Amino acid sequence: MASGIKDKVAILGMGCSKFGERWDKEADDLMVEAYEEALADAGIETKQINAAWLSSASEDQHVGKSGVPLAIALRLPYIPVTRVENYCASGTEAFRGAVYAVASGAADIALAMGVEKLKDTGYGGLPQRSRGVLNSMSWANFSAPGAFAQLAAAYRTKHGVAQEDIKRAMAQISVKSHDNGAKNPKAHLRNKINIDTVLGAPTVAEPLGLYDCCGVSDGAACAIVTTPEIAKSLGKHDIVSVKALQLSVSNGQEASHNSWDGSHFVTTRTASKRAYTEAGIADPRKELSLIEVHDCFSITELVTMEDLFISREGEAVKDVLDGFYKPQRGVPRPIDGGLQCLGQPIRPPGLRMIYEIYLQMLGRAGPRQRQDEPRLGLTHNLGGFPHQNVCSISIIGRYGV
Numbered sequence: 001m002a003s004g005i006k007d008k009v010a011i012l013g014m015g016c017s018k019f020g021e022r023w024d025k026e027a028d029d030l031m032v033e034a035y036e037e038a039l040a041d042a043g044i045e046t047k048q049i050n051a052a053w054l055s056s057a058s059e060d061q062h063v064g065k066s067g068v069p070l071a072i073a074l075r076l077p078y079i080p081v082t083r084v085e086n087y088c089a090s091g092t093e094a095f096r097g098a099v100y101a102v103a104s105g106a107a108d109i110a111l112a113m114g115v116e117k118l119k120d121t122g123y124g125g126l127p128q129r130s131r132g133v134l135n136s137m138s139w140a141n142f143s144a145p146g147a148f149a150q151l152a153a154a155y156r157t158k159h160g161v162a163q164e165d166i167k168r169a170m171a172q173i174s175v176k177s178h179d180n181g182a183k184n185p186k187a188h189l190r191n192k193i194n195i196d197t198v199l200g201a202p203t204v205a206e207p208l209g210l211y212d213c214c215g216v217s218d219g220a221a222c223a224i225v226t227t228p229e230i231a232k233s234l235g236k237h238d239i240v241s242v243k244a245l246q247l248s249v250s251n252g253q254e255a256s257h258n259s260w261d262g263s264h265f266v267t268t269r270t271a272s273k274r275a276y277t278e279a280g281i282a283d284p285r286k287e288l289s290l291i292e293v294h295d296c297f298s299i300t301e302l303v304t305m306e307d308l309f310i311s312r313e314g315e316a317v318k319d320v321l322d323g324f325y326k327p328q329r330g331v332p333r334p335i336d337g338g339l340q341c342l343g344q345p346i347r348p349p350g351l352r353m354i355y356e357i358y359l360q361m362l363g364r365a366g367p368r369q370r371q372d373e374p375r376l377g378l379t380h381n382l383g384g385f386p387h388q389n390v391c392s393i394s395i396i397g398r399y400g401v
């Protein structure tokens with residue numbers, strides 16, 4: 001029976017580019033920016049890396065197909081390089097490939113990279129590209145804000161939440177994210193905002209306003225992983241290890257009939273349960289120190305708090321309004337500003353979230369460092385729409401905890 005990967009793989013080093021409108025940089029420049037930080041942090045040389053995984057999406061615009069762009073950008077020594085794509089879970093998917101390679105013994109040291117330059121596409125939101133004939137038969141032509149606005153309506157209806165309460169809770173989420181982002185030098189948006197600004201902003205898709213929606217950006221993030229034994233031999237003392245990696249993918253059931261009421265994410269509930277079992281977590285509300293959640297829209301973050309079993313079903317609005325998720329209370333999320341402030345380059349965010357958890361575990365997060373010493377952190381990615389999506393969960397923490 002599968003036993004999982006808890007504490008079998010250590011993070012040797014991580015790096016992250018600045019996120020934003022990086023008009024002066026190509027995708028390979030962003031990869032190098034993230035890689036140089038990761039390599040210096042790991043304390044190794046490029047020739048010591050045995051295998052690598054690259055995640056990117058808009059290959060026709062900039063990065064290109066295959067693993068070749070990563071191998072060229074980093075001058076990797078003719079090692080296996082695999083390019084992966086799995087919607088917004090792609091960064092974590094690249095990390096999963098590298099982690100599993102080390103856990104299986106196929107590699108001593110492996111690398112994962114996520115990169116995207118969405119601003120170069122010239123598209124205001126996520127680029128609309130061909131999904132293939134099969135997807136197009138079952139995937140209606142709609143907008144992302146519209147789909148997630150329907151999630152808000154379904155949640156409000158199911159739990160009897162007043163419209164003004166859910167609007168105020170979402171506004172509080174946006175204000176919190178911008179407060180956190182203002183402390184992050186690598187964030188795209190670093191201006192604080194207030195509740196009145198959020199509530200008075202133009203409506204995008206009711207009840208979502210301008211500040212309830214994340215923007216798009218350019219960026220890259222990188223992780224280098226190895227075994228705890230090798231990490232110790234390289235002089236690492238405060239080791240951060242992988243506790244769990246789980247993935248759940250919609251099978252069409254949510255979109256097929258009324259067994260799903262549209263108020264939650266089936267995949268997130270499934271992946272998080274598996275991840276908690278793998279990591280040995282019995283009560284995530286008490287045991288997790290911080291969470292990086294896929295806050296593409298404020299309503300996504302709110303609903304996800306219940307799907308991760310942090311808030312009880314129907315009580316996330318109350319927890320948000322009570323301040324449970326603020327940085328120095330309860331379980332803060334996302335403490336680096338999240339997608340709302342770093343933007344959504346699609347493929348790097350999973351690795352960027354792990355980067356933040358890693359910094360927090362080592363006490364390197366600067367002004368946004370959690371005061372209470374963190375022990376376990378969770379990252380969550382969601383690619384697609386409420387009715388059809390891919391969800392990835394990672395749990396990272398101090399080795400041996």
